[in-house]
Amino acid sequence: MVQSTQEVQKREALHPIETERTRMRKVFVPAVDIYETKDKIVLNADVPGGDEKSVNITLEKNVLTITVEVEPIDYPGYTASHVEYDTGDYQRSFTISDEVDQNNIEATVKNGVLKVTMHKSEKAKVKTIPIKTE
Amino acid sequence: MFGRTYWRLGQDPFQELHQLQRGMDRLFSNMRDTLAVGEYPAINALTGKESVILTAELPGINPDKLNIAVQNDTLSISGSRDIDALKEGEVYHRQERSHGQFSRTIKLPFNANPEKVDASYKKGILSITLQRSEADKPKKIAIKSE
Numbered sequence: 509m510v511q512s513t514q515e516v517q518k519r520e521a522l523h524p525i526e527t528e529r530t531r532m533r534k535v536f537v538p539a540v541d542i543y544e545t546k547d548k549i550v551l552n553a554d555v556p557g558g559d560e561k562s563v564n565i566t567l568e569k570n571v572l573t574i575t576v577e578v579e580p581i582d583y584p585g586y587t588a589s590h591v592e593y594d595t596g597d598y599q600r601s602f603t604i605s606d607e608v609d610q611n612n613i614e615a616t617v618k619n620g621v622l623k624v625t626m627h628k629s630e631k632a633k634v635k636t637i638p639i640k641t642e
Numbered sequence: 643m644f645g646r647t648y649w650r651l652g653q654d655p656f657q658e659l660h661q662l663q664r665g666m667d668r669l670f671s672n673m674r675d676t677l678a679v680g681e682y683p684a685i686n687a688l689t690g691k692e693s694v695i696l697t698a699e700l701p702g703i704n705p706d707k708l709n710i711a712v713q714n715d716t717l718s719i720s721g722s723r724d725i726d727a728l729k730e731g732e733v734y735h736r737q738e739r740s741h742g743q744f745s746r747t748i749k750l751p752f753n754a755n756p757e758k759v760d761a762s763y764k765k766g767i768l769s770i771t772l773q774r775s776e777a778d779k780p781k782k783i784a785i786k787s788e
Contacts, residue, residue: 544733545729545732546732586695591687
């Protein structure tokens with residue numbers, strides 16, 4: 509797999525949030541892919557351990573914030589003997605441009621990947637102007 | 643009159659360098675075994691009485707394309723992770739998620755029973771439960787009194 513160490517390791521959030529947290533939990537910055545198609549912008553975020561109940565997406569003004577509260581899985585009768593990754597919450601914010609229709613944002617979670625589909629507003633869509641011949 | 647010739651005939655002048663290199667290789671290979679820096683996926687292990695649970699964060703994987711093989715005390719996981727394919731004219735603004743083939747082999751603390759391997763994939767987390775094989779379990783030796 510072509511990737512460097514930094515990409516493999518989970519990135520811990522530097523300043524998770526401005527307000528004090530009530531949960532004593534590590535906060536990670538999820539890795540994301542963002543791509544743009546003709547009529548939408550799609551964001552895919554890796555949030556292993558997150559499901560539709562634990563993912564929270566808020567949109568305030570132009571800032572889209574993803575918060576995932578991951579409950580650590582408990583294995584009674586077992587003790588951790590080798591730890592390579594840490595479990596914690598995920599949080600990341602994105603500034604969205606005006607071209608996104610804020611009332612038309614969909615989100616799904618599947619296999620620990622959060623997909624946020626932001627549809628472009630009508631006025632932002634590329635219009636082709638037909639040229640008439642005289 | 644002449645000082646002692648350091649390199650005798652027939653002796654590799656780089657022998658010491660080679661020795662040093664071998665030493666370094668050994669040092670780093672040991673580190674890889676214990677720390678496994680940069681290995682994908684990262685694996686956590688939980689040990690029970692006669693079993694071990696391995697967990698790995700593998701978001702966005704088709705579990706049908708995941709291969710798990712157990713042989714004696716070796717477990718190997720391999721698969722691939724795909725990202726959304728783009729059509730013409732579409733562009734990735736940001737690409738942080740890793741994709742492509744991966745495989746990892748790890749050594750278990752015991753010989754596992756290949757018949758009793760239980761794997762599940764939920765919320766992007768793979769967990770594999772392995773049982774110690776009967777033949778591998780320590781045997782209690784009864785002491786007879788005369």
